Amino acid sequence: QTKFKNITTSLEQIGVTCVVDKLLVRGLDYYTGVVFEIKSTDQSLGAQSTMLGGGRYNKLVEELGGPSLPAVGFAIGLERVLLALENKEPLANEKVVDAFIFPIGEKAEKASLLVSSILRGSGISCDINHLNKNLKSAFKLVERINASNVIIIGEEELKENKLTVKNQITKTESKIAFDKLVDYFKK
Template sequence: MIFKVPRGTQDILPSETWKWQQAEKIINEVCDIYRYKEIRTPIFEQTELFQRLVGETTDVVQKEMYTFTDKGDRSMTLRPEGTAAVVRSFVENKMFGYPDQPVKLFYTGPMFRYERQQAGRYRQFVQFGAEAIGSADPAIDAEVIALALDVYKRVGLTKLKLVINSLGDTECRIAHREALIAHFNPHIGEFCSDCQSRLEKNPLRILDCKVDKGNPLIASAPSLADYLNETSAQYFADVKGYLDDAGISYEVDANLVRGLDYYNHTAFEIMSTSEGFGAITTLCGGGRYNGLAEEIGGPSAPGIGFAMSIERLLLAMAAEGKSFEAEPVLDVYIVTLGETARRPGFKLLGALREAGIRSDMDYMDRKMKAQMKSADRLNARTVVLIGEDEVAEGVALLKNMADGAQVKVPVAELVQKLKETLIG
């Protein structure tokens, strides 16, 4: 039987993993600069956590979750997003009691959604996210947005667009909800079954429907901006003011609602404007989620965060013709000639690695010519040749692969010599 990678997943081979490592390195560096600390949560959680926090009327919960019953007859779900688990951990571990607030966290790891595979969109995908929990200051909203943009800028992206909106507070949402019901109700039969079921439960989700997005009633629906109360309008104005202070350009889109139920006040997306990037231009999305901690029994802890796909980050880089520095080359390749040289060569390999020098040798018992070709393919900077004569003399032959220069060096001095020439 021939086995293949599951549909909607991918193998990331060694020729590509170094790019992921470079992206993650930049993410870690940016988060360190902004003082966000890494958190690692389980890959699966209780299903009810996502139902309560992500929202039962969302496509994520209704259609896309990988849910299973464990041996204890408990319903578990592979995490479809990161915020719910982070908030759960925040409450469970009483991070609200930390002396330094807000608590700033970030995560990087696989998420799972059963959806149609598209370019840069998989059923198992890797997501980087950041969360700031414990502050209702609009300045932290601007900081979180700045962090996300900073990651993209540091990987070289320039063709970006930030879109923001305000979803208002509970009072605004209730008034807007009633207006949406009145707007859609006379014609709800024209919409898909999902939208029909959402009319009374959560009509805001109709605006985010993928099936009926072309219906003119969505374009003419009441705008949430018209229902913002004074407090919400001022909050949004303050967020925009902080973005202006930071020199961050943005567009206001009154139709931006995001796909998860927990958002309120600030919502935002970062998009690629690069030609040929594809139909789905969103790289990153996020927003404020006041009330989420209380929903699972925690104290009041307003928060804001975002999530970005690493797959789509790499696609955006390719669309703009950007790339990371070349994969690190091999410092030393040891070529051994004859059985007598094998053990000394292997011993030298260990000494080089202990000194922090990237080293390798042949394990296929190949001839000298084949070993030299292998060193060339691996972009080795230096080749160390050891044969029976060199073993007898207690020396090794160093060959600089850039200019072909060769020099004999006593084995006792070899590691220090290579440290000086390769590491400085």
């Protein structure tokens, strides 16, 4: 009971609304302590508003053949989270990423991982289009997340060892050598 009170008090201290439901039962019988759910306030989700659920399970690892290891775990309903996010307005005029990388093809997908690693290692925020949307859909997403630049990596770019960078602010397009990309963003 003391541990439970510590949890609810901690949540209150950081401004998280907590509703105690003594009848809450998760669908799995390996929980040995507190169980929890995090729900969306999005009314359009109806009865399917639980985004995340989990709890304490002290014996699960041992029951699966491992050592006695107390644990807390949770699962996220990714589809529900995506549905809830679709109903939210995008953040107004806030730059989310410096660059949105759009790979075209399997080789470009691999190259995009290297490019993102180099950019992030240099303090440049970026995201990769893993959804394989067409270019038109990708640019709608770029507008929604307010990315400053789009980096296109396709067969032509790989052959030339250059990237196509479209600056969304100045509406200019440049061909940048792979080894000059960080310099482009740092200028």
